[in-house]
Amino acid sequence: MTPTRWRIRNSTLYPKNREVKATTSILEREVLIDKLAEIVGSENVVTIDEALEEFSRDHSFVKPVKPLCIVYPKNKEEVKRIVRFANEHEIPLVPVSSGPPHLRGDTVPREGGIILNFSKMKKILKIDTRNRTVIVEPGVTFGELVPELEKHGLKLNMPLLPRASKSVLTSYLEREPPLMPKYQFDYVDPLLTMEVIFGTGDEFRTGTASGPGSLEEINADMVNPFGPGDVKYFKLLSGAQGSFGIVTWAMVKAEVAPKARKIYFIPFEKAEDTIEPMNRLLRYGVMGSVADEIFALNNFNLAVILADKWPDDFEALNKSLAPWTVVLCLGGYRRAEERIKVQEKCLMDIAQELAFEPTPYLPGAPGKEKLLIQLLSRPWEREPYWKLRAKGSCAEIFFLAPPSKVTQFLHVVPEVAAKHGCDISSIGGYIQPIVQGHAYHVEFDIPYDLSDDKEKEIAQKVFMEASEELIRLGAFFSRPYGAWADMVYSRYAEGTSIIRKLKDIFDPKHVLNPGVLSII
Known part of the structure; x- marks a missing residue:
């Protein structure tokens, strides 16, 4: 018997092999739930509206779509059976492993279907x-x-x-x-x-x-x-x-894990000034990298992270911190204290050469050093998540660039934001060297109030326009979430063709997160 093929409309399953009319009978959702319950157990299939609504949207600008249900597999065999069931009936599956909040649109079911929640596979x-x-x-x-x-x-x-x-x-x-x-x-x-x-x-x-x-x-x-x-x-x-x-x-x-750690800070007036010191700190003779953790934050993001009492602490820190701060941690393993002293000597040599002043005390926020070391050792456990502390929602713009070109892109987001009347002093900045300093992750975080339609519209305009301009200038969006997928793949015809062929090989029925990459 040929299995029925189903397509989704308004969170309802319709047969794909016949025309849908107003009087056409539809597959009751209960039938789908029963079939999935046979695989994972009825307690692991969720259809409560509140839960479905939570997965229909996130903090990105991706259009909300309500899933049919949420399924919690417990092992590999259940995952295989669910994937084969989805293939048989051509029902989309959207895998989700992390808890909320979600920021990038990759967990929103573009074509409806089933949320495959892996939160019970925790071994x-x-x-x-x-x-x-x-x-x-x-x-x-x-x-x-x-x-x-x-x-x-x-x-x-x-x-x-x-x-x-x-x-x-x-x-x-x-x-x-x-x-x-x-x-x-x-x-x-x-x-x-x-x-x-x-x-x-x-x-x-x-x-x-x-x-x-x-x-x-x-x-x-x-x-x-x-x-x-x-x-x-x-x-x-x-x-x-x-x-x-x-x-x-x-x-x-x-x-x-190091036996001893010591943190240093290097204040800068401009984002551009942080790149060369980080380049040198990552490449110093036979030692290689002087630091373990190394990155740069602007005063807004650093204040958001370090603020205790909100908003008083945040406002004070935002004013007192340097516009940009390079943070680096030295780590001692065997002969820990001796190793850290050698690293400090290398740090001071580079500082003298490039004329910057590293300090073990955080300029503008003395006494917060120990807190930052503790924060960098663990995930963020407080509520709300740090990127959402300012206004409850946040639009991320991030991309990669080689060290020689990073400074060419740093002006784009602030200029576009100012053009649309956005307060550029309220935009978070983060620069992270990666792959031993062979590239840089550059990120701007634009906070906005999700309940304020005008503010959300401005944030979306800044997000779209700045992203387009960055791509035009050559910034590399290696993780094309949401609207970035169209921007990236419309400029990459050869790669797009290959990706589509690979999709047809490894997911011929296109049931795995369809639409998430725009082209497949």
Whole structure:
């Protein structure tokens, strides 16, 4: 018997193989729920309107679409069965691993369908202290993994203050920039091998985790992400926003936790002035990088992060902090104090050469140094999330640029914001060197009040216009979320054709997050 093909309209399933009329009978949602409940259990299928509404939108400008239901798989076999069921009936699946808030539109179901929520797949499968690796399922968050690694003397190369509910696997799969560029040797670092269910429902493992048998049976260290063969499958999945496959576990690198740490600050008047000092600090003779964590924040973002009592502390800090501050942490491991002294000597040599003044005290906020070290060691656990503290919502504009061209892009967002009457002093700035300083992640955070239609409209205009101008100037949007997908792929005809062919191979029915990349 040929299975019925269904298409979605207004969160209702309609048969695809016959014309939809006003009198045409529709598949009752209860039938779909029953079929999914047979796979995961009725308690793991949610249809409550409040829950569906939460997943219909986020803090991006992506058009809201309400999903049909939310399904919570508990293991790989359930994921495979759900993917095959979706293929049989051509129902979209949108994988979600992190808890709210969501900021970028990648979890909004563009064509409706089923939210595949991995928050119940929370196993830390293995912590390998010898190889400094950890294997996690997609539901494991930074708030859960960081304390466990601390017990083993390890730490993660985390992005800047991820929310505690952020999936570790998703963060690294989406190439969020880590704070320690000295330990990042490729743009997908620290992600290593992984297990994936492709859109066909087929199971696959990448790199040295590939081959028949269970993880225990293959008896491999699984640290090499390349392969099998000459194909780098992990790069196909990285940054794809769940549109090629669903990762059910991944191995990521961990680092040895330092025995001692010391933080330094370098104040600057302009964003452009931060680049050369960071370049030099990342490349100093045989030592390589002088610092472990190294990044730059403007006064707005640094004040948002450090403020205790809101808004009084924030307003005071925003006024007293330097316009831009480079933050760097020195780490001591074996012979910790001696190592830090050597790093300090290198830091002072570079400071003398480039005429800047590093200080262990935060200019404009003395006494906050210990707090910042603590914050950088863990995810953000307070509510609201730090990017939402100012006005309740935030539009992110971020891109990559080589060190030689970073300064060419730093003026764009402030100029466009000023053009539209936006207060440029209320825009957050963040500059993060990545891949040992071979590139820079540049980010501007535009806060706005979601309930204020005019303010939201201005933020959206700034977001769209600044993004278009940055792309025109050559900024590289390597993670094209939301409206960026159209901007990027409309300029990349050859790559677009290849991506579509790959989609037809690995997800021929286009059930995995359709529309998220605009072209597939």
